[in-house]
Amino acid sequence: MTISLSELLILGQGSDLASERGVSCTGDLPPASDPHLVERAIAARAALGSRALILGHHYQRDEVIQFADITGDSFKLAQSAAAQSDAEFIFFCGVHFMAESADILTSSKQRVILPDLAAGCSMADMATANQVNQCWKDLERIGVASRTVPVTYMNSSAAIKSFTGEHGGTICTSSNAQKSLEWAFAKAEKVLFLPDQHLGRNTAVLSLGLSVDDCVLWNPWKPMGGLTEDQIKKAKMILWRGHCSVHGRFTRETVNEVRARIPGVNIIVHPECQHEVVLAADVVGSTEKIIQTVTSSPAGTKWAIGTELNLVSRLAQNNPDKEVVFLDKTVCYCSTMNRIDLPHLVWAMESIVAGHIVNEIKVDERVGKYSKLALEQMLAL
Numbered sequence: 001m002t003i004s005l006s007e008l009l010i011l012g013q014g015s016d017l018a019s020e021r022g023v024s025c026t027g028d029l030p031p032a033s034d035p036h037l038v039e040r041a042i043a044a045r046a047a048l049g050s051r052a053l054i055l056g057h058h059y060q061r062d063e064v065i066q067f068a069d070i071t072g073d074s075f076k077l078a079q080s081a082a083a084q085s086d087a088e089f090i091f092f093c094g095v096h097f098m099a100e101s102a103d104i105l106t107s108s109k110q111r112v113i114l115p116d117l118a119a120g121c122s123m124a125d126m127a128t129a130n131q132v133n134q135c136w137k138d139l140e141r142i143g144v145a146s147r148t149v150p151v152t153y154m155n156s157s158a159a160i161k162s163f164t165g166e167h168g169g170t171i172c173t174s175s176n177a178q179k180s181l182e183w184a185f186a187k188a189e190k191v192l193f194l195p196d197q198h199l200g201r202n203t204a205v206l207s208l209g210l211s212v213d214d215c216v217l218w219n220p221w222k223p224m225g226g227l228t229e230d231q232i233k234k235a236k237m238i239l240w241r242g243h244c245s246v247h248g249r250f251t252r253e254t255v256n257e258v259r260a261r262i263p264g265v266n267i268i269v270h271p272e273c274q275h276e277v278v279l280a281a282d283v284v285g286s287t288e289k290i291i292q293t294v295t296s297s298p299a300g301t302k303w304a305i306g307t308e309l310n311l312v313s314r315l316a317q318n319n320p321d322k323e324v325v326f327l328d329k330t331v332c333y334c335s336t337m338n339r340i341d342l343p344h345l346v347w348a349m350e351s352i353v354a355g356h357i358v359n360e361i362k363v364d365e366r367v368g369k370y371s372k373l374a375l376e377q378m379l380a381l
Contacts, residue, residue: 029343037342041067044349052349053087055080055102057094058287059308059334063342064093073287074098074154075173079379081105081112089113089352092361093340096120099361100158104371112361113352115344120336121155126242127195129159131220135192136167139238142229148190148238151180152374155244156195162367164194165374172378174199174271174286178207179381190235192218195242202271202278204237212275215239246334247272250306254328255280258304262325268293269306269327277306287311294319308334 030037045052045067055077056068065071070080074094081090081102090112092099099114106112139145150169152160161171168187172180181203184191193200197217204210215237218225224232225241232238250273258265268283268290278284283293287307294303299321305312306327316324351358363371 029347032341032343034343037346040350041342041346044346044353047353048089048349050086051088052091052352053084053089054091054345055093057098057337058291058311058314059337060093061310061338061341062314064340064345065314067345068093073173073175074101075175075286076288078102078105078154078173078375082379085110091115091345091348093345094119095124095336096361097124097155097157100363101154101161101371101375103361103363104158104161104368105375111357113348113357114340114359114361115348116339116341117359118336119339122245122336123153123155123196123242124157124160127156127160127220127240129157129163132160132163132194132240135218135220135225136163138224139192139232142232144190144233147188148192149184149188150192150194151184151200152194153177153196153199154378158363158367158371160194161371161374163370165370165372165377169374170377170381171374175288176378176381177203177271180378181208183377183381185236190238192238192240194240196244196272197239197241198243198247198274198278199271200237200239201275202273202284205275206278206284210236217241244272246308247306248274249330250274250277250327252276252280254306255304257329258325258327262302262304262323265302265304265323265325266297267304267306267327273306281306291315294322294324297322308337310334310337 054067054069056065056071058071058073078101082105090102090110092102092112092114096119099112103112136145139148150164150167152164152171154171154173170180177199201215204215205212216227216231216235217239219241247270255267255277267281269277269281271284290307294315302323304325304327309326310333312326348358
């Protein structure tokens, strides 16, 4: 498994220069071995009362999820952040780009707190503002930008969301990617899909009826994305060369292996998985769809799930009448999601109780303006 630079930094002693976020955690964290940690969390949460809202992404640890007021995927949590106008402090137990979106969608009187600023997303870091702006310049130069709409996955930095809003595009999640692409193709001939190639390809081919040949892959590390002008002009989907380090690890071989090991198993995977994996699966869907499908399935059914391990483990615990396993035999958590643990949440809450604002996520005003246009377009779909 690839380890990013931000994961190797000692907390509070460095910054990730390859990323568009900072890495910082001032103050002393309570040790994970503190026997009173849960009691401290309960006390801090009670002291904050209605002033605070804790949002927890499905991929978070159980020790954090137990304190979440609302749990969900990135789409549900974006909606929740926009709807919670009374909470003074929003503790976002997820990753950096999610907290940015919450700051963009909430009022100036509200403060978004990310318990650990090193909780990022390797996929989001695969598309920088400079790279995307250069891509758009190339599309303008060959005369196709005016016929192209950017659609950006939620798993992206505020800077990329701002680019999308400024150029008339929309944000999407795995829950509404089909609607987003249908909206985009009603406006233009082409879509520039950022930054996850797999979600873009799978949605275009399986949901919109396009072919794999209608898609080209833009490599930001090569001139003109490594493509010819003719390839770009013929393409309907220009896919950014990005991927999820967790979902990208599942292969056709892992699907074949689990089918051989567990007769009668149903394979359900997230659309961030590789196209060959999605084609080999029985069901494909967003995090929320995976939860709903497994939960509502008959007793005795067998499921192998291709998504983050924290969620799979929780589904197994909550569905004891079914056999629920991880699609890959190798244990693989989302390492950056897992940076937010109970010590970080306790530290963040206790700091706010004491009157010290820590790890506040603030998006630049101009970036926030255009990002909000794209996010509001998503919420309007």
